[in-house]
Amino acid sequence: MLDKKYIADYISTEFPDLKNTGFNLNDAEVSAFSENTLLPFLIYQNTVDSKNRIIELYLQENSASIHFLPFYVAVGFYRKAVNKALTAQRFKTEKFEPGKKSVRYNSSICSITGINFLNRTIQLRSGISEHELLFEDDYKLKWDSYKNSADIRERLSAFAQLDNASHHNIFTLPVLDGGRNHEGVILFSSVSKFSTLLRNLRVAGHDLRQHLNIQTASFAEDAIKLSLISAPRTKNQPVTVLVARNDSVMAFNHIIEAGKNKIDHLNTIIIDDFDELLKIWERSGVLDERISELKEIYFDRLGTVMKDIYLICKNRNFSVHEWMAKYGIRSEAWQVTPREKIVLDGLDMPEPLISVKRMTDKMLESIQTSAEHLLHQWKELGRNNFCNGQTIRQIGHLYNLRDKLLSFYKPETFLKLNKIIDQELDEYQRIWFSNNQDEGLIQQTRDFLASQNISGGNLTDIRHIIAQNNTVLKKIVFVTNNTDKDDRSFFESELALVLKETSMSFCTAKEFLQIRETNNDLPDLIIYLSWNKDVLNNALVNLLSNKQVFLVNKKSSKIIINHFNKSVAGLAGISGTDIKYNLLNLEPPSETSDKQDNGLIALADEAEFFAETDDSADIEDISEYVHGVLNFFNNDTTKATKKGVKTYFVFFEDGTHVEWPENKSVFYFEDHAEGEKDSVQKEVQHLVTGDLVLLPKNRAEMKNILKNALSQDEKMASSLKYDEEWRKKINNCITLDHNETDQFRDLLIENGFSISSGTIRNWIDGETIQPHNFKKLLLTLIKMDVIEDEMKERYLIENRTLKRHKIMFVRSAVRKLIFNLKGIHYGEDGIFDEKLLNAFVDHVDIKPVLGIYIK
Known part of the structure; x- marks a missing residue:
């Protein structure tokens, strides 16, 4: 180190x-x-x-x-x-041999051994004593008749005239x-x-x-x-x-x-x-x-x-x-490295440790193993039978089931998930696998669900890990992909008696990577019930807690220990002490007792040692699997021309997906877009992998917040009024009846404006900020006597103004959210009320698009 x-x-x-x-x-x-x-x-x-x-x-x-x-x-x-x-102005930082430049200080004759104009200090030596004097204290020096230091005195005088700032640093020079x-x-x-x-x-x-x-x-x-x-x-x-x-x-x-x-x-x-x-x-x-x-x-x-x-x-x-x-x-x-950081930053914390604990409940371990085997089989089935994305939905359920088995669950929620899976299996069998193309996998899955003994998860081992700590635990973090609120409440109630004075928090494996704790607020214990490769690497190279414990089954323990061993070997080529001194352009100190200490967190000795195994594929999470499957099926199927109204299956990085019809307008965020021509909306068919899509938790509430934010400004309130007006005039021409919407669409087409019925509903509901070819649309509506000719320019101007401010608001809100996750305070932007920005952020999720499949 x-x-x-x-x-x-x-x-x-x-x-x-x-x-x-x-x-x-x-x-x-x-x-x-x-x-x-x-x-x-x-x-x-x-x-x-x-x-x-x-x-x-x-x-x-x-x-x-x-x-x-x-x-x-x-x-x-x-x-x-x-x-x-x-x-260039003779104010060069220099060093001098003792006796070459002399001055009197504290009644002693001293040698000037150095002068530093950047730091504004003079270094002195008298015998074995060394002193450092600030320029502002040079009145304490007696120059007498020491001609060999006259140039130093002259330069100090000239520098004092130049450097008259009150706070001395490089920016005052x-x-x-x-x-x-x-x-x-x-x-x-x-x-x-x-x-x-x-x-x-x-x-x-x-x-x-x-x-x-x-x-x-x-x-x-x-x-x-x-x-x-x-x-x-x-x-x-x-x-x-x-x-x-x-x-x-x-x-x-x-x-x-x-x-x-x-x-x-x-x-x-x-x-x-x-x-x-x-x-x-x-x-x-x-x-x-x-x-x-x-x-x-x-x-x-x-x-x-x-x-x-x-x-x-x-x-x-x-x-x-x-x-x-x-x-x-x-x-x-x-x-x-983590332990190196403890020394360099003078952190007061005990030696951090990572433990990999194998679960002791052999029956539960056997059930987990069976669940993982089923998951593997469904993945293979999904690679060969996409079924319009339905196999991915089933695989998502099995990941959810596995996460419950790996952690904790309320018996009622476990039975509810089993019932959902069983019902969907009937549908799969009927629609996609009526001739047993699944080779019995659906029946195997039914048998597995029917055989479950509801236990509540791995509560016994979790209690044991907590009880092993000699000190009072103030804060514990559980890393689990089980996000069910009822399961978490059940778990908290089960541990309430043993954790009376302990703060508990939960996060998924992906969320855990975003957590930024100060060194004074690190949890006393992290228990990993879910993990992936990023989580393993994160645990190895960062100071996250005094103690980190992975509670896993036998197979997972092999994978984790093997991964740690390989990673430590790889890190030797990155974080070695000699490598760092070389980059600092420094010769290593001659005596360094811990020179070969890699500074990484030690893996606690385990009672059982495992042979090397290559199960890296089992670290794959659902997003990696979905990405690979989508690549294969999109390359194979999207080349064909698909007729009629299309349905878009949009898959996100967190393993979730939505089904949207063609021409559905969605909010998205592009960090590089700045101009007024750049929108914050796309129709679903134009989404691409990597787009950050805004998914409202409550669409009506999100629209209301956006409207309230804009209506605070008098001019924006006027723009909102006119923007709603042309939409209402379209709505007045039709009813909610689907057929009448189609009739209105046909009239638009007859008058030279081609559009779908779904897009018309987006206009009326305000889902679309500004229609494509808005000017042409207004001219068509005038031709159809839907709006007055004299209002055309007003609608154009007000909609353009409104669009610009909506885009600015959405960008400000999303940046605020993204930067907060990165530990950057966005601050006041001087345009929008911060409370409204926060309210908008609270009503949306931002998810990166993993891939898209067209049905």
Whole structure:
């Protein structure tokens, strides 16, 4: 592990101004040594050195460091620019041999051993005593007639006239006009996330928009536009930060061209969420192609066009390093390990441990094994018989059943789920497998359900794990994919007697990855009743609790221990001590007792050791399975032309799905969309994998909140009135009778406007913010005497205004939700009432589209 004292002493000598360069987000100071000192030092060392590196940065999800990295790089460049400016004015940081420069201090003759204009300190030595004096205290020095130090005195006097700020840090020092030789960084990230952070961030009390030339790249159909978002006076500052959307990473050459020779010197690249990009490319089947492009644009130009390339990843996605090696990319990796973080940040917590406990109830274990075997068989059936997505629905039920068996359940809810499954099995048998194409699987499933002995789950082992703790448990987190509220209430009541003073909370495996606890609020115990590969990696590389216990059956325990062993071996190539010292450009200290300690959390000794096994496929969760099945069946079936009204099965990352008719308008969120022409609605047939869809928990309530938000403004209230008016006029021409809607549709078609009946209902119900070809629609309605000619322009203008504000509101609300999950406070945007934004967020779920199947 790294030696904190050794590194801190070096930083205090070579980078002493860092202590005055605090990073503050939303008035909260980042104080952890690993985040506010070590990582900025790493970045600065690589900014000023002559080496060229591709550095994978594995940082804790939702931590300050993963958000601040671009700012650390920018401040590193700014410090370099300040040092250059000071050197140009004779204010160069220097060291001197003892006796070369003399001065009197505290009645003793001292040697001046160093002077640091960035940190504004003088280093003195008298015999074996060493002193450090601030510039502002130089009146304590007696220069007498020491001619050898006259130049020091003169420079201090000149610097005092230059440096008259009350709070001394690098931003109170001058920098040279950058002219056409800007240095800096191009960041590929979420522009809205960067802007939000920038708005709420202060470095040494300063707003970076006043000191750095910060620009954004926006993409139109025929051009790339660079826009200054920092203060106008920063236009000629020597340090530039250019931010472009994450999915434009392949447009580097075009971005440089758009700068018209002004940004040619931006030779440091940061790719945010690099691990997520790889995941998207892999799922889209273009990973090889994209890696080849990255090599051509970036990696192969390292040392010529590129100085350094930073690839930001979540620390649990450390397998990216293997991918880089697989593609022959020579990169280096940085990762601070959990126990190393305890030492570096001075955390007061006991040695963390991970345990894998095998359940003791052999009957329940046998039932779980049978359930998992059935699940495996249904997966195989679903790969060959899609049945318009119905097999996936059954597989989802079996995942739900398995999650109950792995954790806890109220007997009544278990019987209710069994009944639902049994009823649907009848339907499957009748519609899809009437000739026993399922090879008896449906009957096996019925027999399994009928044989269940209702026990309530694994309560005995859970109580035993809790009882093994010698101290009072203040907080326990249960990780379980069983989201049934009745089951959770039942479980809490069962444990109430043994956990009188304990706070209990539940989260799914996916939700657990989003939790961001402070080190002072970590749970005393985490019991994993559900898990996946991400959860295993997360447990291994992050400080999550003093004690983590996986309670699993025999097969799962083999898989988990095998995965941990392989992961620890892989992490040796990422988090080794020598690797980190090399990246810091430091020689390791000569005596380091724990140099070979990997700093990872230890896996507690188990009574039973397991042979190596390769059951990695069993780590597959439902989203991975669904993705693979959809890929196969979509490639096979969507090429055929499907006639009539289509039904779209939209599957989401969490394993759920919905069935929507063609032309159904849904809200979605695209972080990169900014212009008025960009909508927040799509018809279902235009959705693609990865789209973030907003699913209202109560559609009427969500629409009401949106209406209330807009009606607070007098002009918006007027726009709402006119927008409702043309919709009502259409409704007045028809009734709710389906046939009359079809008749109205036919009249529209006769008058040259082709549309479906479902779309007309969307207009009337306000589901569609603005119809396609709205102007043409209004002209058609005039022709049909539905609306008056003189109202056409009014309807157009008011609808356009309303659309713009609805889009702004939805974007603000969704960003607020997404950023909160990332640990970023969105703050006031000065446009919408925060209570209404919160209310809207409370009434929607945001789910990424996993895949779509057309029936």
